[in-house]
Amino acid sequence: MSLAYKHEQVAAIIAAQQGRPGALLPILHDMQDALGFIPPDAVALIATALNLTRAEVHGVITFYHYFRSTSPAKHTIQICCAEACQSMGAEQLVKHAEKRLAGRKDGEYALQPVYCLGLCATSPAMMVNDKLHARVTPERFDRLLKKIGGGS
Numbered sequence: 001m002s003l004a005y006k007h008e009q010v011a012a013i014i015a016a017q018q019g020r021p022g023a024l025l026p027i028l029h030d031m032q033d034a035l036g037f038i039p040p041d042a043v044a045l046i047a048t049a050l051n052l053t054r055a056e057v058h059g060v061i062t063f064y065h066y067f068r069s070t071s072p073a074k075h076t077i078q079i080c081c082a083e084a085c086q087s088m089g090a091e092q093l094v095k096h097a098e099k100r101l102a103g104r105k106d107g108e109y110a111l112q113p114v115y116c117l118g119l120c121a122t123s124p125a126m127m128v129n130d131k132l133h134a135r136v137t138p139e140r141f142d143r144l145l146k147k148i149g150g151g152s
């Protein structure tokens, strides 16, 4: 599982359809097929690529019940990769998380990048199953993972 890979995957899906008329639905379908859901961060990228507003893209995603905005995994772990968190060690935290989650059962954990969780002053930040956590060190990550049943 690699956050960078997922970001590239999202960009490639958008690029493959971008020039076509009515590209929004094909992009959303391709993304859901490839990732199992439409990552919230992809909304802004799709909007920019298709010259739409985020609200327009979000509106289409929520209109069709088929599209999911959350990962189908049992636990979703989102690590902030925006500037303030990067400067406080988010990259090392992502690497640590990838190492800890490597080899886990498919569908158990989804590790995703997010770009600002609003906790910049107490970075690095992450969200586990919709719960925010600030000042996350690798040790704290391990404790949180243990708490949700993934510790070793």
Ligand code: FES
Pocket: 080, 081, 082, 083, 084, 085, 086, 115, 116, 117, 118, 119, 120, 121, 123, 124, 125
């Ligand atoms: S930059 Fe990470 S929470 Fe704002």
